[in-house]
Amino acid sequence: MTKLPIFQIDAFTGRVFKGNPAAVVPLDSWLPDTTLQAIAAENNLSETAYFVAEGDGWRLRWFTPAVEVDLCGHATLATAHLIFSRLSTEADRIRFQTRSGAVEVIRESGGRMALDFPARPPQPVGDAAELAAVAEALGKRPDALLRSTDYMAVFADEADVAGLAPDMARLAQLGRRGMIVTAPGRDCDFVSRFFGPGVGIPEDPVTGSAHCTLTPYWSRRLGKATLVARQISKRGGELFCEDRGERTRIAGHAVLYLEGTIFV
Numbered sequence: 001m002t003k004l005p006i007f008q009i010d011a012f013t014g015r016v017f018k019g020n021p022a023a024v025v026p027l028d029s030w031l032p033d034t035t036l037q038a039i040a041a042e043n044n045l046s047e048t049a050y051f052v053a054e055g056d057g058w059r060l061r062w063f064t065p066a067v068e069v070d071l072c073g074h075a076t077l078a079t080a081h082l083i084f085s086r087l088s089t090e091a092d093r094i095r096f097q098t099r100s101g102a103v104e105v106i107r108e109s110g111g112r113m114a115l116d117f118p119a120r121p122p123q124p125v126g127d128a129a130e131l132a133a134v135a136e137a138l139g140k141r142p143d144a145l146l147r148s149t150d151y152m153a154v155f156a157d158e159a160d161v162a163g164l165a166p167d168m169a170r171l172a173q174l175g176r177r178g179m180i181v182t183a184p185g186r187d188c189d190f191v192s193r194f195f196g197p198g199v200g201i202p203e204d205p206v207t208g209s210a211h212c213t214l215t216p217y218w219s220r221r222l223g224k225a226t227l228v229a230r231q232i233s234k235r236g237g238e239l240f241c242e243d244r245g246e247r248t249r250i251a252g253h254a255v256l257y258l259e260g261t262i263f264v
Helices: 033-043 073-087 128-138 158-162 168-172 211-222
Strands: 003-011 020-026 048-054 057-063 093-098 101-107 113-118 144-147 151-154 179-184 190-196 201-204 226-231 237-244 247-252 254-263
Touching: 003 073, 020 033, 020 073, 033 048, 033 057, 048 073, 057 073, 073 093, 073 101, 073 113, 073 254, 128 144, 128 151, 128 168, 128 179, 151 211, 158 179, 158 190, 179 211, 190 211, 211 226, 211 237, 211 247
Parallel strands: 020 048, 057 093, 151 179, 190 226
Antiparallel strands: 003 020, 003 254, 048 057, 093 101, 101 113, 113 247, 144 151, 179 190, 190 201, 226 237, 237 247
């Protein structure tokens, strides 16, 4: 029987029970993918992150309860929090190799950390049938529909986003990783929610990778590069975003909730 350390860290928040919980499992070497996926399913969190030392940084992978994904913000922030606090306490920058290429996390003042992620600007969807299918799945027609890795439905008001109760089965059939819904914020630049039933996440509490699409859109719409965002899920989270052209900077806090041992 193999013993593995496991940490559960709430990301994009400074308080436990808020933000998005991620499991983080440090490894000396890679286990079979079937074991990695089984652990993620057993954890039943939106993401489980695994990392292995590689060169002067780490190789990082992310699994939902159902699949391995190409990019995850909150689990990267959680992993960086663990490394900064336990493994590289003097470092101010961490470099990860991932399925989406090299990504960095920079330690900022006040305990905040910033992700350097690729930008995923969305393009408008002009197909009327596609828009109708999205409107039916969401239960409300958006003012605009765009897509990148995910669909992004834009609404007029924060209350529209807060009040959505989507049909998860219909969302899962739309053919994208997930569905971002967004609107101007009342006390921030923009708000969002994220639904990913097709990858085993009905609603994700806080989705860093979605802000690779949200940030360039709202930056251009509002005419500003630096934005404050809130994901208005039940747990909620706060993100500090910056449009840097081909890259997106997404910053936030994280806090350790649980430390334990896995037996496999």
